[in-house]
Amino acid sequence: MRLSSHLLCAGSLSCLLLAGVSGPVAAWAAEGAALAAAPQAAAPVAGRLNGAPDSFADLAAKLLPAVVNVSTTQTVKSGSDEDDEDGDGGDDQLPQMPNFPQGSPFEKFFHDFMNRQSSPDAPPRRMQALGSGFIIDPAGYIVTNNHVIRHADKITVTLQDNTVLTARAVGHDDRTDLALLKVDSKKPLPAVHFGDSDKRRVGDWVLAIGNPFGLSGTVTAGIISSRGRNIDQGPYDDFIQTDAPINKGNSGGPLFDMDGNVIGVNTAIYSPSGGSVGIGFSIPANEARGILEQLRKTGKVSRGWLGVRIQNVTQDIADGLGLSPARGALVAGVEKDGPAAKAKLQTGDVIQTLDGQSIEGKALPRLSAQLPVGTVAHLGVWRHGKMVDVPVTIGMLPEPAAEPEAKPAATPKGAAEVSLSKLGFSVGPLDAAARQKYSLPSGQKGVLVTSVKDGGLASDRGLREGDVVTEVQQAEVTSPADLKKRIEDAQKAHKKSVLLLVHDADGLRWVPFPLNGEDTP
Known part of the structure; x- marks a missing residue:
């Protein structure tokens, strides 16, 4: 008994798509679901709180007709990349070969069998997947997750009364994992409506309805455990x-409040085992609503764009900048010719407000994406010890594009390797040999990290050999001696820490290093 496809979202976070369900698995799932639900159903309520319902039956009866089963089929050619598009290595797609004695006829038989199954010339296979969805318009518009219908050849929707309808994808959004479907029906369909998810608090009752393990029309209850995850x-x-x-x-199913409004779209769970452990995640209705409106009108989503790379302000970073308290979004990079560059935003700026609203680093991309393209937003920026207002015209988030080949940067004359022993790393010149060794682009500027001491400050802060330091205290560095001097200057100015702008495999980020007493690099 096993699932033929396991779709991982991130680490131990599992998407809620069910693929390739067999009869025995469905029976096992039904038994497991009953066991999981039993303790909740049997638990008595002692000292009932105000607002706790006696039963969810009336609400569930009202909402169930609008929740649907979404079934997809996809043709997958054996040996193709799509066999492993879910990132699980593809190991569960085919049986594993038993450990037969080397050279035995059984070993050859199974080896030949598995090669035929994975051969590019093998006949295509049909894969099926099940998810959930809900109707938001009697005309037949249905919300689900993008990963439920991604690459599907055929999409069918089964209503609560077992009516089966063929659906087409109106549009999808990869970044938020939302999709909008459309079915044609001879009569208006039962629909539900979005509520205001911002009004719902931690501790409020919620209902989840969907098709776990293909078991249609399953209702579960709980509370909002946290917000802004x-x-x-x-x-x-x-x-x-x-x-x-x-x-x-449950992928694509709705999360309801006690008024029967959709406040979330169920998308992922945290689970070491693949089953529910009571930690599920839903896309808030207030975010989903705008995306789905765009999908309905144009079939795609356009987002606002500032053109900055940011990171959260930690206490170490705040100390290096002389900022108190430690909050805001630190600008680690500015896109050339982007809205932020045109507004003269600089690396090292700390964006603390967006149109008067206080923000943290992780929230800035989401909040800026919600702004209409072409509008002017006002950023409250902390720069060199004071607050300044920076108006910026919101651009449209561009599609990823290949970077043009840049001209090689000249290696500074007289550059030599420098050891920064107190910080736990050494640096050297960024020459042609270093670019080739570490696969660095020809236009990359800065100073190369040549070695990192195990257990040292640099190692603890994620610095690795082959990283490039481009700035120290918001000033460019072009040679190891230049970098060392900038650090010494920060120490003479009695800074608690010094900030290095580092370019690593993930891009640019600010790295703080504490400066203790009279120690020198």
Whole structure:
């Protein structure tokens, strides 16, 4: 008994898509679901709190007809990249070969069999997947997750009364994992409406309805466990966390408040085992609503764009900048010719407000993406010890494009390797040999990290051999001697820490290093 496809979102976060369900698995899932639900159903309520419902039955009966089963089929050619598009290594797609004695006829038989299954010339296979969705318009518009219908050849929707309809994708958004479907029906369909997710608080009751393990029309209850969760799913994470039991197959299903309004779209769970452990995540309705409106009108989503790379302000970073308290979004990079560059934003600026609203680093991409393209936003920026107002015209988030080949940067004359022993690393010139060794672009500027001491400050802060330091205290460095002098200047100025702008495999980030007493690099 196993699932033929396991779709991972991030680390131990599992998407809620159920793929390739067999009869025995469905039976096992039904038994497991019953066992998981039993303790919740049997638990008595002692000292009932105000507002706790006696039963969810009336509300569930009202909402169930608008929740649908979404089924997809996809043709997958054996040996293609799509066999492993879910990132699980593809190991569960084919049986594993038993450990037969080397050279035995059984070993050859199984080896030949598995080669035929994975051969590019093998016949295509049909894969099926199940998810959930909900109707938001009687005309037949249905919301689900993008990963439920991604690459599907055919999409069918099954209503609560077992009516089966063929659906087409109106549009999808990869960044938030939302998709909008359309079905044609001879009669108006039962629909539900979005509520104001911002009004719902931690501790409020919620209902989740969906099709866990293909078991249609399953209702579970719980509370909102947390708000504003960032699970590193994407740049716009702002999930509602709930303990309402949800499992694979719940993808795209609704999360309801006690007024029967949709306040979230169930998208991911945290689970070491793949089943519900009471930690589920939903896309807030207030975020989903605008995206779905755009999908309905144009079939795609356009987002606002500032053109900056940012990171959160830690206490170490704040000490290096002389900023108190430690809050805001630190600018680690500015896109050339982007809105921020045109507004004269600089690396080392700390964006603390957006149109008067206080922000933290992780929230800035999401909030700026929600701004209409062409509008003027006002950034409250902390720069060199004082606050300044920076008006910026919001641009449109561009599609990823290949970077043009840049001209090689000249290596500074007289550059030599320098050891910064107190900080735990050494630096050297960024010459042609170093670019080739570490696969650095020809236009990369800065100073190369040549070695990092195990257990030292640099190692603890994630510095690695091959990283490039481009700035120290918001000033460019072009040679090891230049870098060392900048650090010594910060120490003479009695700075608590010094900030290095480092370019690593993930891009640019500010790295703080404490400066202790009279120690020298």
